[in-house]
Amino acid sequence: MARVGLEADRFTCCVRPRRRQQQLSNIRFRKGLVYYSRRQLERTKQAVQKIEPAIEAAVQTQGQVVLCASNWVVVKDCEHSFDPFIFALFRFTVAALAFSPFLKKALTSKLIRRGGLELGFWMALGYLTQAQGLITTDASRASFISTFTVLVVPMLAGASGKAHVKPLTYFSALMTLLGVALLVEKGGAFNPTQGDAWSLASAIFFGVQVFRTEIISRRLNKNAVLPLMAAALTTVAGTSLVAAAVTHPQAVQNLLALPAQVHAMVQGGIPWWQIMYTGLMSTDAVLMIEVVALHDVSSTDAAIIYTMEPVLGAGLAYVVLGERWGSLGWVGAALIIASSLAAQIVGTEEAVVPEPEPKPKQLKTGRR
Template structure:
C-alpha cells in the first residue's frame, strides 16, 4: 500500500528509480499485483525481492533466462507467460474434473508442489513469524483453491475466470472496512461496476449454477488472503520470503488432503488400512497426470519462480495491468479449447468486470498505516 512517505528501492536495485510503494504479489497463490496507490504496500512476500540491496545477485540463475533481451522486456514476457499459465488453469481444471474428483486433484497437485519447496522448510522452521505467516496465508489460499475447484464442476471456465477477477475489488473493500485504508469513491464505483458486470455475465451463456456461487466465494477467500498477506509483508525480512512460501504451499497441501478425507471418509479409512492400494490408485492411468503435473510444477512452482525473476525488473503498475488481463486470457482459452460462448450481454459484463478491477488496482484506496517496515530502505525526498 502506498505509504505517507514513498519508499524507493536502492540505486543498485535492478528496478532503478521505480517506486516500490506497492509491489506485485504471487499470483500463483492468488496474491495479485496492485498499483502504487492501490491496496497493497508491497504485495505479499515477493516484495521482499524489491527490498533486497543485492537483488541482482539474490537470484543469479535468472540471468540464464532470455539472455538476449533487456531485463525489463524479459520481465514483461515472463509476467505475461505467468498470466496465461494461470488463466489456463480454469480450462485444465474444467477438463480434469470431468473424470477426477476435485479434492483428489487438488491434493495430488499441491503435494507435488510442496515437495518441490520442501528444501526451504528447515529454514522456515527457524523463523516463527515465517511459519505463522505461511500457515495463515496457506489456509486462506487453500479455501480459495478448493472453492474454485468445486465451482469448476458446474460453472463455465470462462465465467469462472471473470468471477475470479472480483478478488481485486474485495481487497480494497476489506482494507477500508477494517480501517487500514481510506476507501475512495472510485472503489465503490468499481464494486458497483463489478456487480453489474457479474449480473450481466450470469444472464449470458450457460444457465447460472451453484458453481458460479463457489467461484465467487473463491474470489472472496483469495481477497482475504491478499489482505492478510499485506500485513505479513510488513513483518518478514527479505530472506524469509521463500521459506514462508514453502510453509504456505505445505499448508495448502495439508488442507487439501484433509478435505479429501472429509469428502470421502470411507475411502480414506480403507486406503489408510490398505496403503498398498493407494499406490495402485495413484498408478491408475485414468488420473489426468499431465494436468496435475502442469498445475503443480508448472503453474504453481514455475509461475512463482518466473514472478520472482520478473518482478525485479518490472514496475508494480505494469504488473497490475498485466494481471488484470488474466480473465481475458482465461475466457479466450475457454472459447478456443472448450467451445464456450456468450451473448452480447456477457461480453459487456466481462468488460465491466475488467474495467472495475483495473480501476480498483490503479485508484483503489489511501493507506492509513504510516508505519514503515523495519528493513525498508529509507525514504528519499
C-alpha cells in the same frame, strides 16, 4: 622614480589579492559543480535502482497471469473425469514436496511459520472453492468472476488504513456484480449456478491472500521466500487432505490402508501431466512469483495486472474447451474489466501519514 616605484608596488599589492580571490572563486565553483554533478548522478542511480526491481516485478507478474489463466482450463478439463478434491490432494502434495527441503528452516522461524500457516489457509480456501465452483460453471465465467479479487484488495487496504478508498471503488464493486449477473444470464433469464457462488467466494479468499502476502513478504527478506512457500504449501496440502477425507472418507481410508490400490492408481487412471503442471507451474511458480514480486510492487498495482487473467482464461476456454457466450455475456465481461481497471487506477490512493505537530517551545521564566 621612487614615487613611481611606490605606486607600482601599491598597484601590484592590490591586483594580486584580487587575482588570488578570483582563482579561489573559480576553484570553489568547479569543486561545487563537480560535487553537485556527482550528487545528482548518485540520486539518479538510486532512483533507477528503485525502478528496476519494480519493472522486473511487473514483468514477473505478467508471467504469473499467463499461468493462472491456463490453470482454469486445465482444472476444468480434468474435472470431467476426475474428482476435484482428490485432484487437489495430488496437486498440492506435489507442490508441497517440491519445496519440502526448505520446510525445516521454516519451522525454526516463528515469523515464517505463522506467515506460512496464514497464507496457506487463505490459499487452501481459494483453491478448494475454485475447484468446487468449476464443477457446475464454465471456466470462462469463473475466470471473469475471479476478477472480483482486484476489488477486494483495495477495500482491505482501505479498511486497514493503508490506502484511502474512494467512492468509485464501491461503485466499481456494484458494477462488477452487475457484470457477473449479465455473465450468468442465459436465454433472457438470470440463471446463476452454485458454481458461480463458489467462484465469487474463491475470488474473495484470493483477494485476502494477495493482500496478506504483500504485508507478510515485506516483513521478511527475500532469503525467506522459499521457507515461506514451503510452510504455505504444506498447509494447503494438509487442508486438501482434510477436504478429501471429509468428502470421500472411504476412498481416503482405502488408499491409506491398501498400498496396492495406490500402486494401481499410479499405473493409470490419474491425470499425471495435469497434476504436475498445476502443482509445479500454476501453484509453485505462481506463488513464488507473487511473493517475490509483492516485495517490490504493491498489491493494488499487482491487482491491475491480474485484471488480464480472465481475458486470457476466457480466450483459452474459447479455443480449448469450446465455451461460448451470448451478447449480454460479453457485455458483462467488458463491464467487469472496465470496473476493475477504474477502481485500481483512480479508485484508491496511498494513505498519507500525517507528520506530528511540533511541540510548542516553553518560555524560560527564570524559575526552576
